[in-house]
Structure formats: C-alpha cells, structure tokens
Amino acid sequence: MHPLNCACPDCDLLLSLPAGSSRRQRYCPRCNASLGSGRGSFPALASTALAGLILFFPAVTLPLMRFTLAGQSDNNSVWEGIADLWQQGFPLLAVTVMVCSLLAPLVQLLVCFSIACCVQLSRFPAYYPSLLKIANTAKHWSMLEVYAIGILVAYVKMMGDGDVTILSGCYCLAAVMVCAILSEQLFDNDHAWAAWQQGKAP
Amino acid sequence: MNTPRAIDANLARCESCAQLCKLTDGDRGQCPRCGSAVSLRYRHSLQRTLALCLASIFLLIPANTLPIMTVNNLGNGQPDTIMSGVIRLWQADLAAIAAIVFIASILVPILKLLALILLMCVVKMRLRLSSDQCTRLYRFVHLIGRWSMLDLFMISILVSVVGLGNIASVDAGPGATAFAAVVILTMLAANCFDPRLIWDLEEND
Numbered sequence: 001m002h003p004l005n006c007a008c009p010d011c012d013l014l015l016s017l018p019a020g021s022s023r024r025q026r027y028c029p030r031c032n033a034s035l036g037s038g039r040g041s042f043p044a045l046a047s048t049a050l051a052g053l054i055l056f057f058p059a060v061t062l063p064l065m066r067f068t069l070a071g072q073s074d075n076n077s078v079w080e081g082i083a084d085l086w087q088q089g090f091p092l093l094a095v096t097v098m099v100c101s102l103l104a105p106l107v108q109l110l111v112c113f114s115i116a117c118c119v120q121l122s123r124f125p126a127y128y129p130s131l132l133k134i135a136n137t138a139k140h141w142s143m144l145e146v147y148a149i150g151i152l153v154a155y156v157k158m159m160g161d162g163d164v165t166i167l168s169g170c171y172c173l174a175a176v177m178v179c180a181i182l183s184e185q186l187f188d189n190d191h192a193w194a195a196w197q198q199g200k201a202p
Numbered sequence: 203m204n205t206p207r208a209i210d211a212n213l214a215r216c217e218s219c220a221q222l223c224k225l226t227d228g229d230r231g232q233c234p235r236c237g238s239a240v241s242l243r244y245r246h247s248l249q250r251t252l253a254l255c256l257a258s259i260f261l262l263i264p265a266n267t268l269p270i271m272t273v274n275n276l277g278n279g280q281p282d283t284i285m286s287g288v289i290r291l292w293q294a295d296l297a298a299i300a301a302i303v304f305i306a307s308i309l310v311p312i313l314k315l316l317a318l319i320l321l322m323c324v325v326k327m328r329l330r331l332s333s334d335q336c337t338r339l340y341r342f343v344h345l346i347g348r349w350s351m352l353d354l355f356m357i358s359i360l361v362s363v364v365g366l367g368n369i370a371s372v373d374a375g376p377g378a379t380a381f382a383a384v385v386i387l388t389m390l391a392a393n394c395f396d397p398r399l400i401w402d403l404e405e406n407d
C-alpha cells in the first residue's frame with residue numbers, strides 16, 4: 001500500500017499514486033477529474049514551442065486577408081486589428097483582444113520553450129518556479145483557437161459584400177495555433193516540478 | 203466519514219505544483235516545494251463568485267442593448283447589437299454562422315451565469331443534487347467560457363480589414379467593451395468557484 005500522496009483537485013479525495021509515476025492519464029475514481037496535465041517529452045515540447053515562436057512574428061504582422069470592393073482594397077493583420085480598436089477609442093477592448101490573441105500565446109510559447117530547455121539541460125535558474133506558474137496562467141488566457149473561428153466568421157460575413165482573399169498571415173497563424181495547442185498538451189506540469197526538485201537536491 | 207478527504211487530514215493541494223502540503227497553523231500555509239500560498243479551500247470562494255456574477259449580470263444589459271459595431275456602406279451606417287447581428291446573418295442565409303455567433307455570444311454567457319448561480323445555490327442551500335453532475339456542470343462552464351470571445355475577435359478583424367474610407371468601413375461600438383467585461387468577469391467567476399465545496403456537502407450530511 002502506497003501512502004496517500006495525492007488529492008483530487010475537484011473533490012478533495014485522498015488518493016495514493018505509485019511514487020515516481022507520472023499523474024498523466026490518471027483520473028479521480030470518485031469524480032473523474034484529471035489528476036495531471038500533459039503527456040509527452042520535453043524535447044518534443046521544446047521543438048513545438050520553438051516552431052511556434054519562429055512563426056509568431058509573421059503570424060501577427062503579415063496580413064490575414066484582403067477585402068476588395070469597387071476596385072479598392074484593404075488588408076489586416078492581428079496587430080493592426082488591435083491598433084485600429086485602440087485608435088477608434090476602445091482601449092479596454094484593444095487590451096483584452098491583445099492579451100488573449102497575442103500576449104498570452106507568446107508568453108505561453110516562450111515559457112514552455114524555456115522550461116523544456118531547463119529540464120533537458122538540468123540547469124534550473126532561480127526564476128524557474130515563476131516560469132511554471134506563468135505557464136499555467138498564460139495557457140488559461142491563450143485563445144488562438146477562438147481567434148481562428150473568429151477569422152472564419154469574419155470571412156463568411158464579408159463574402160456577401162465584396163471579394164475576400166486569404167493571405168499568408170492566416171496560414172502562419174493557423175500553424176502558431178497548432179503549436180500553442182500542442183505545447184499545452186505536451187506540457188507535463190508534475191514532471192517539470194519533479195525534475196526541478198531532483199535538480200535542486202544534490 | 204466514508205471517504206478520505208485531504209481536508210480531514212489537514213492536507214491541502216498546492217494550486218501550482220499539485221504537491222500535498224500539511225498545514226500546521228490554521229487553514230493557510232505555504233507549499234514546501236514551490237513556495238506558493240496554499241489553503242484548504244479557495245478563500246471566500248462563494249463571496250467572490252457571487253460578486254463577479256452580479257457584476258456580469260449588470261453588464262449584460264449594456265452589452266446586449268448598445269451597438270457592438272457599425273457597418274458603414276456608402277455613407278449609410280447600420281449600428282448592430284449582438285442580437286441584430288445574429289438576425290442579419292440569419293436573413294443573409296448564413297444559418298450556420300448565425301447559430302455559432304448566437305451560441306457563443308448570447309447562450310454561453312447566460313448559461314454560464316445560470317450554471318454558476320445554480321452551483322452557488324447548491325452549496326449555500328444544501329440542495330440535494332448529484333455531486334457528480336454538479337462537478338460536470340462546473341467543468342463545462344470552465345470549458346465553454348473562452349468561446350464567448352469569438353464576437354470580439356471578429357470585430358477586431360472586421361474593423362481593420364474593412365477600411366475603405368467612404369465606400370465601406372466598420373466601427374466598434376460601446377456594447378463591445380461591456381461584452382468584453384462580461385466575458386472576462388464570468389471567466390474569473392468560474393475560476394473563483396471551488397468545486398470541492400460541492401463534495402463537502404456529502405460529508406456533512
């Protein structure tokens with residue numbers, strides 16, 4: 001019998017999990033809550049996060065689509081959408097959109113990449129615990145998948161009024177979205193904390 | 203006592219690193235592994251959830267009555283509220299898109315608030331509902347919250363992509379700011395609610 005070493009986050013049931021085993025893919029027997037997050041290796045996390053970071057800058061600055069009506073056309077990017085809202089006098093709205101579609105995904109990718117590198121190299125800086133806490137907050141507010149559906153709705157809405165062309169920024173943004181979702185799935189919180197604790201001990 | 207609970211052993215689960223922490227002094231302490239503040243239950247869970255829910259309910263009124271955006275077409279501006287935007291999509295034979303926007307912008311915020319109020323009533327008034335199903339409802343509220351941002355992202359895209367001077371342009375409206383506040387406040391409210399309070403009722407019967 002193992003000691004009771006884990007509490008369910010949703011119903012507070014005390015559980016015993018074999019020492020050393022990861023909590024991923026384990027569920028609470030009473031309320032079926034997931035007891036751990038993420039599955040996967042840190043090299044995989046590092047490469048996905050890095051791929052997302054490389055594509056991040058083009059994704060937010062390249063134009064997403066072009067709207068043409070009566071011979072005139074205009075295009076947009078994620079960043080311009082935020083800047084235009086600010087200029088029209090909606091700073092709160094601009095900040096909200098910026099945090100959810102730009103800042104949180106960027107921070108999430110940066111932090112995931114740093115954590116994966118730290119674990120892989122077994123070198124833990126003093127701010128490593130803060131990185132892990134930031135990762136958990138950033139993933140909560142990163143909403144690129146919602147933004148992608150927003151692009152779809154905007155596209156369909158404009159189709160009736162003029163010509164709409166999808167541009168390169170859209171493909172970059174889709175790739176960043178996939179990278180952000182994958183890094184969330186690959187990020188094993190328990191393993192990242194355990195590695196730090198082991199690295200500190202000797 | 204039929205099931206072992208962490209609270210009965212004075213153990214608290216750390217919010218950031220999932221470590222079990224033995225609390226020796228009252229209901230608060232510090233995680234020995236990561237240094238975060240830990241407590242047996244979220245602090246003032248019901249009060250905070252209720253306050254954020256009330257604020258969201260009041261903000262729902264301007265969010266739904268003020269225009270969220272104005273589409274200017276050859277000098278004619280049509281201010282749209284959330285509902286009139288959905289109706290316009292429906293009339294343009296875009297039923298699927300109209301349904302997506304209706305669910306994300308109107309159903310989800312209202313259902314979230316109703317669900318949180320129900321969960322608070324269950325805890326406060328000790329209603330005899332299945333704890334398992336209440337927990338599922340709580341997880342569902344958590345899961346769908348972010349999708350309400352859809353309309354705001356769409357406005358941000360339209361505002362910048364449709365800027366053809368006098369021919370066609372899109373302006374955001376004050377309703378959008380109120381709606382953004384509703385989405386954020388309801389997400390925070392869902393974060394403040396502690397689902398373990400539902401299961402505590404079973405112990406105290």
